[in-house]
Amino acid sequence: MARLVMQPYKSCCSGLAKTSFLGYFSSSSSLVQASRRRNCLQQSLKSIHTSPKYTSSEVSCRRIHPLPFSSYSRIKQASRRLICSVATQPQPSQAEESKMDTPKEIFLKDYKMPNYYFDTVDLTFSLGEEHTIVSSKITVYPRIEGDSSPLVLEGEDLKLVSIKIDGKELKKEVYHLDSRHLTLSSAPSARFTLEIVTEIYPQKNTSLEGLYKSSGNFCTQCEAEGFRKITFYQDRPDIMAKYTCRVEGDKTLYPVLLSNGNLIEQGDLEGGKHYALWEDPHKKPCYLFALVAGQLQSRDDSFITRSGRNVSLRIWTPAEDLPKTVHAMYSLKAAMKWDEDVFGLEYDLDLFNIVAVPDFNMGAMENKSLNIFNSKLVLASPETASDADYAAILGVIGHEYFHNWTGNRVTCRDWFQLSLKEGLTVFRDQEFSSDMGSRSVKRIEDVSRLRNYQFPQDAGPIAHPVRPHSYIKMDNFYTGVLLSLS
Numbered sequence: 001m002a003r004l005v006m007q008p009y010k011s012c013c014s015g016l017a018k019t020s021f022l023g024y025f026s027s028s029s030s031l032v033q034a035s036r037r038r039n040c041l042q043q044s045l046k047s048i049h050t051s052p053k054y055t056s057s058e059v060s061c062r063r064i065h066p067l068p069f070s071s072y073s074r075i076k077q078a079s080r081r082l083i084c085s086v087a088t089q090p091q092p093s094q095a096e097e098s099k100m101d102t103p104k105e106i107f108l109k110d111y112k113m114p115n116y117y118f119d120t121v122d123l124t125f126s127l128g129e130e131h132t133i134v135s136s137k138i139t140v141y142p143r144i145e146g147d148s149s150p151l152v153l154e155g156e157d158l159k160l161v162s163i164k165i166d167g168k169e170l171k172k173e174v175y176h177l178d179s180r181h182l183t184l185s186s187a188p189s190a191r192f193t194l195e196i197v198t199e200i201y202p203q204k205n206t207s208l209e210g211l212y213k214s215s216g217n218f219c220t221q222c223e224a225e226g227f228r229k230i231t232f233y234q235d236r237p238d239i240m241a242k243y244t245c246r247v248e249g250d251k252t253l254y255p256v257l258l259s260n261g262n263l264i265e266q267g268d269l270e271g272g273k274h275y276a277l278w279e280d281p282h283k284k285p286c287y288l289f290a291l292v293a294g295q296l297q298s299r300d301d302s303f304i305t306r307s308g309r310n311v312s313l314r315i316w317t318p319a320e321d322l323p324k325t326v327h328a329m330y331s332l333k334a335a336m337k338w339d340e341d342v343f344g345l346e347y348d349l350d351l352f353n354i355v356a357v358p359d360f361n362m363g364a365m366e367n368k369s370l371n372i373f374n375s376k377l378v379l380a381s382p383e384t385a386s387d388a389d390y391a392a393i394l395g396v397i398g399h400e401y402f403h404n405w406t407g408n409r410v411t412c413r414d415w416f417q418l419s420l421k422e423g424l425t426v427f428r429d430q431e432f433s434s435d436m437g438s439r440s441v442k443r444i445e446d447v448s449r450l451r452n453y454q455f456p457q458d459a460g461p462i463a464h465p466v467r468p469h470s471y472i473k474m475d476n477f478y479t480g481v482l483l484s485l486s
């Protein structure tokens, strides 16, 4: 995931940035060159840290171009928000909840393997204007055969319609429901099928987590813990399953129905509706689930991987934005080629979709084969975009694509490992941008961003280690270090 970062202030290096852009489209990137450059990177890093001459020139640049007051004020405001979210003072709505429902502090040392794993997850979404019905059919098996520990599922802002085990409706006595959990006190001790139907209200979901509707489109954001706003689930990254997703909706209002994986079936339904059935053959944690439905059009292209797989590439936007996606498509193809050349990693499905929507909480999100972006990080036209805009699009398209391996196929055990997937993927996108443009300029920009955004936070009250020992609200992990790097 990448956050939408504050516009970096124009440094004294903007002249250099322009020079770098001239070399933008004429890069070569062999493995040998890349590793030689990595050595150079380490050297230049060292020199940045050790050379007083370099440091003093940077300092003098910053004196000439101080960080604008508005940026400081935004950092302050963000800090204040974060302090509020970890404060011990309960919010009014939380105060009404019982002690059982108050969010608990999660400790790394308390990690336990799940009692149950999920094998396959078949989801059906019936999208509606008043509410949406989500049906899930999950194949569940206990970690230890014969164990019948309670199965605890997370769920927030959900209306439970029905719950069945192996086709039989459960009586209310055998499960417990509170505002954050659905607990099955005695789940079967061998493999079983769990079917849950929930009703959700995407039109009223202003958190922009889970499934929400905005500007006429349905859209999801599930990292880190948004999937629990879609259905009851073990919402943790070490629960990895194979998913299918059937999306049903009005054909006129939502002509495009997207989810993860390959499209295996689509057709018309009664009452002016239609459906699309998606299948993702790779196991994934639920934070990588995605669904988009709306009136979108696509720029289509293709990429042939080095093993000969023909991958369809589509970038979806509202019709009026389509002409501004040329650079994004160029960036995607460059990232796919670079990951093969430098890391030996090739794409593993037949289709890769990117959706750009204006109302997206994060800068961008690496959902498996359905990346969702804030429009700002996809759209560019020569009339209005600056060199920095083009560079940002290249870097973020690359970042989210590279997550396909570092984060998606190889994922986190728990959220304490967030910095592993983000740190490695940021390193990969920095290498990509360096190979595609000027390595020196890229490094100066990155170090400058660290100094302007990371250092002030690390000197303030919300400083925390890259891997804290505990958290109350997972969202706080995404500040500071990740914000400054992404």
Ligand SMILES: [Zn+2]
Residues within 6 Å of the ligand: 001, 002, 399, 403, 421, 422, 425, 486
């Ligand atoms: Zn990321």
